[in-house]
Amino acid sequence: MAQPPSDPVISSAMEEVTDIVPPPEITAEAKGEAPGRGRLLGKNILVVGGGQSHNDFDPNPPIGNGRATSVLLAREGATVVVVDRSEDAANGTVALIQREGVGAGLVLVGDVSTEEGCRAIVREGLELLRGRLDGLVIVVGTVGAPATLPKNSAAYWDFVMNINLRAHYLILQEALPHMEKLPTGGSVVSLSSVAAYLPASPEPAYHASKAALQVLVQNVAYQFAPKVRVNTVVPGLIDTPMGRSAGTQIKGRNASAIPLSRQGSGWDIAYAVVWLLSGESSFVTAQNIVVDGGRIGTGGKGAKKLVAVNEVS
Ligand SMILES: NC(=O)c1ccc[n+]([C@@H]2O[C@H](COP(=O)([O-])OP(=O)(O)OC[C@H]3O[C@@H](n4cnc5c(N)ncnc54)[C@H](O)[C@@H]3O)[C@@H](O)[C@H]2O)c1
Secondary structure (H helix, E strand, C coil), X not given: CCCCCCCCXXXXXXXXXXXXXXXXXXXXXXXXXXXXXXXXXXXXXXXXXXXXXXXXXXXXXXXXXXXXXXXXXXXXXXXXXEEECCHHHHHHHHHHXXXXXXXXXXXXXXXXXXXXXXXXXXXXXXXXXXXXXXXXXXXXXXXXXXXXXXXXXXXXXXXXXXXXXHHHHHHHHHHHHHHHCCCCCEEEEEECXXXXXXXXXXXXXXXXXXXXXXXXXXXXXXXXXXXXXXXXXXXXXXXXXXXXXXXXXXXXXXXXXXXXXXXXXXXHHHHHHHHHHCHHHCCCCCCEEEECCCCCCCCCCCCCEHHHHHHHC
16 A cells, blocks of 8 residues: 655655655654764854755745755854855854754855855855864755856856856865865865766756766865865755755656655755764765765666565565
């Protein structure tokens, strides 16, 4: 008998799926309900894109990757500068951090779409953190460009590349020389996407930008070794406002595409980032850590169908 996935919050986003083997009980970590364990006590961390986007069609949005990451970093004891072009979005994240009562959150308004914006984010972030930056997370990314830019135009391509690739490059270039000077070194994470490995959608610039980002990060990891570790986290289908927005355009963007039978949550991504920023991963650099419920690792297999299970038994 078909059962709905067990947790509608992080299972199937906008599309209900009833014909797959349901996932096991969702962990407290994946729901963002586990307590902090002091894994980042005393660390100063900048999160670029730490706010959260908003969809008018969705009155009850799940948490985004940037917001969940910022909150979890603070829950683990860090002081987090939440950077966003939207002051409201950054304020929303810092309000959640303050409610946690662990670590600290500071708002910095900044826009990564210009070179000066990228450099100012690092400069002003360092000022807020009194000159010491232990960790950097670059979350900002866009699937497409505003409707004013024609699809397949050079301007559309440039818009996506500018945010997804050039901004990451400029921020890394500005921040890492400071992190390199620390006796403890530092750790950096950029958010990529499984789009780097699954290149079939109508958004070529998104796929190309994420694939290039992974190589950029590996190059920067080499340049700044041995003092700064640089990695990407590679999300699969994650139930965030951005994921739901993409889901309105891509049929089948739901749990049935995933061997673990559910979409990920922003918290699933945040835990991978916390690990990479903590001393627990001190021998890991130049890696792309895929967090996708098994989709890439199984060669694009989806969830097991209930029908198939019945046929075997
Ligand atoms: N949700 C998914 O399924 C999924 C899958 C793969 C990869 N990702 C990656 O995750 C990242 C998005 O994370 P999210 O879910 O937190 O997204 P989000 O849209 O909720 O949050 C991103 C934040 O970045 C801010 N931002 C956008 N443009 C900016 C700019 N020019 N300057 C400064 N801030 C800006 C937005 O205001 C927003 O608050 C992207 O890199 C995306 O490619 C997401």
